[in-house]
Amino acid sequence: MSGMKSSEPLIVKGKRLDGRAVDQLRPIKMEVGVLKRADGSCYYEQGDNKVMAAVYGPREVHPRHQEEATKAIVRYRYNMASFSVDDRKRPGPDRRSVELSKVSRQAIEPLVLTERFPRSAVDVFVEVLQADAGTRTAGINAACLALVDAGIPMRGLVAACAAGKVEDTVVLDLNQKEDNFGQADMPVALWRGGTTLVQMDGHMTFEEFQKGYAMARKGCEDILAMMRETLLTQAKKGDGGKE
Amino acid sequence: MDAVSPGKQVVLPGDLVAEDPTLAGEGTYVEGNRVFSLHHGIVESKDGVRVIPLNGRYLPMPGDTVIGLVTDMQFSGWRVDIGGPVQAFLKLEDHFARVERGELDKHLRPGDLILARVARVGPEMKIDLILNEPDLTVLREGRVMDVDPTRVRRIIGRGGSMIRLLKRKYRCDIVVATNGRAWVRGPDSEVEEALRTLKLIEAEAHTSGLTNRIATLLGVSTEGLTDPPGEGRRRDRPPREDRRGTRRDDGPRGEGRRGPRRGDRRPPRDDFEIPSEITQRPARRMGGRGGGRRRE
Numbered sequence: 011m012s013g014m015k016s017s018e019p020l021i022v023k024g025k026r027l028d029g030r031a032v033d034q035l036r037p038i039k040m041e042v043g044v045l046k047r048a049d050g051s052c053y054y055e056q057g058d059n060k061v062m063a064a065v066y067g068p069r070e071v072h073p074r075h076q077e078e079a080t081k082a083i084v085r086y087r088y089n090m091a092s093f094s095v096d097d098r099k100r101p102g103p104d105r106r107s108v109e110l111s112k113v114s115r116q117a118i119e120p121l122v123l124t125e126r127f128p129r130s131a132v133d134v135f136v137e138v139l140q141a142d143a144g145t146r147t148a149g150i151n152a153a154c155l156a157l158v159d160a161g162i163p164m165r166g167l168v169a170a171c172a173a174g175k176v177e178d179t180v181v182l183d184l185n186q187k188e189d190n191f192g193q194a195d196m197p198v199a200l201w202r203g204g205t206t207l208v209q210m211d212g213h214m215t216f217e218e219f220q221k222g223y224a225m226a227r228k229g230c231e232d233i234l235a236m237m238r239e240t241l242l243t244q245a246k247k248g249d250g251g252k253e
Numbered sequence: 254m255d256a257v258s259p260g261k262q263v264v265l266p267g268d269l270v271a272e273d274p275t276l277a278g279e280g281t282y283v284e285g286n287r288v289f290s291l292h293h294g295i296v297e298s299k300d301g302v303r304v305i306p307l308n309g310r311y312l313p314m315p316g317d318t319v320i321g322l323v324t325d326m327q328f329s330g331w332r333v334d335i336g337g338p339v340q341a342f343l344k345l346e347d348h349f350a351r352v353e354r355g356e357l358d359k360h361l362r363p364g365d366l367i368l369a370r371v372a373r374v375g376p377e378m379k380i381d382l383i384l385n386e387p388d389l390t391v392l393r394e395g396r397v398m399d400v401d402p403t404r405v406r407r408i409i410g411r412g413g414s415m416i417r418l419l420k421r422k423y424r425c426d427i428v429v430a431t432n433g434r435a436w437v438r439g440p441d442s443e444v445e446e447a448l449r450t451l452k453l454i455e456a457e458a459h460t461s462g463l464t465n466r467i468a469t470l471l472g473v474s475t476e477g478l479t480d481p482p483g484e485g486r487r488r489d490r491p492p493r494e495d496r497r498g499t500r501r502d503d504g505p506r507g508e509g510r511r512g513p514r515r516g517d518r519r520p521p522r523d524d525f526e527i528p529s530e531i532t533q534r535p536a537r538r539m540g541g542r543g544g545g546r547r548r549e
Contacts, residue, residue, distance in 0.1 A: 079377050129378045130338035161309020163280075164266035
């Protein structure tokens with residue numbers, strides 16, 4: 011939300027720069043079980059976002075002082091590869107990725123049956139290989155698929171997607187240009203039992219918020235349907251995607 | 254490859270599996286009087302609704318027979334990796350030999366493999382193993398392979414039918430432990446073959462009529478593979494003499510300690526009855542050719 015003006019109009023006759031309608035998601039691709047040595051993994055693409063998620067566990071907690079006697083802990087690491095953005099990103103955790111790790115963890119933690127595995131940890135690693143706005147939501151979707159692939163008991167599936175405001179229009183699933191030159195960005199994550207993540211960067215009126223939230227909700231439902239299909243077709247293959 | 258067996262429904266976490274909370278079984282949870290799945294798995298609706306997961310880690314349950322890797326020696330026992338969420342513990346008094354304090358390394362060392370049983374799983378996931386039951390032992394020879402713990406049931410087969418089929422074909426001792434590790438001992442070439450067949454069964458675990466198909470593939474008859482229930486279970490095998498006292502072979506651990514070649518062992522008996530669903534024959538020679546994994 012830099013407040014800068016884009017050199018070109020972002021929405022022309024209801025079409026966006028990449029040709030999408032205002033309530034249309036970018037094309038999504040997902041593949042489960044791509045990493046052999048992880049307990050669960052997923053490669054996920056949404057438009058020009060490319061994300062890899064790996065899940066390990068439940069396993070022993072190191073360092074030991076983090077362990078909890080009554081439940082498993084969930085650790086989530088969101089990381090952007092240095093080559094994932096136009097200008098090289100300085101590698102390693104920074105303020106932004108620490109925050110995203112935290113909110114993403116909180117988006118998936120209510121789904122995991124942590125009580126089932128006392129004294130252990132479920133580790134989720136999300137690596138952003140290529141970023142084009144909306145990486146946290148892509149990461150959450152990838153993480154959810156990887157968790158199911160790892161066979162970790164869960165109360166349901168989460169999906170995440172963003173809505174926002176561009177040129178005073180509420181739109182779904184912002185891309186990089188829309189994010190940079192738009193007015194607001196609002197990532198949402200939800201599952202059958204409720205919403206686990208809502209953030210908003212920028213300004214929207216209450217009506218815009220409601221409209222955006224409804225749009226994001228619809229987007230999440232569409233993504234959920236895709237996730238279901240991905241997981242079920244891999245079950246039919248019988249090998250869970252491994253080997 | 255065949256689809257999942259007909260009539261079986263595949264569900265994902267959070268899918269509604271029943272409307273009646275009294276039906277809720279393993280792999281499900283109840284919320285607002287409805288029953289939902291916890292796993293990506295197959296629904297089984299015999300007396301209640303259960304969801305059998307299609308993948309996932311081993312979750313230890315009391316009574317499970319497991320193959321564990323000793324990882325650490327402590328003052329009062331050994332820490333053992335059984336592939337569960339946390340490591341298990343084998344107390345020295347639960348070893349079949351009389352172990353003196355301070356002499357733990359004479360019996361088990363990090364790197365050793367054991368066939369043990371889960372005695373207790375505490376509320377804090379404290380897992381206790383025992384080794385002092387007749388069918389449990391230290392695995393000093395043979396090979397161990399990882400299999401998917403969720404597919405062990407299929408590899409063993411109903412009433413041990415699949416495992417019996419394999420034993421009919423290969424002159425090997427085979428143990429498939431609940432925690433997803435399979436142990437095979439026999440002549441090298443047969444072990445190789447047996448492991449390959451196990452992999453195949455694992456890959457096709459969800460398909461129907463598998464035992465028969467494998468039988469055809471191996472060219473083995475399926476006759477008498479399933480015992481009438483209750484019969485032919487031999488849990489009450491007397492303990493072997495060399496289980497009392499310390500290990501028979503106190504010789505140096507190392508390269509020089511090779512036993513006779515494998516191939517000349519007499520073939521496993523075929524009239525042997527399967528002791529339990531996890532079929533296991535005790536190691537006849539504990540010395541043998543040195544522990545399989547340890548020195549590699």
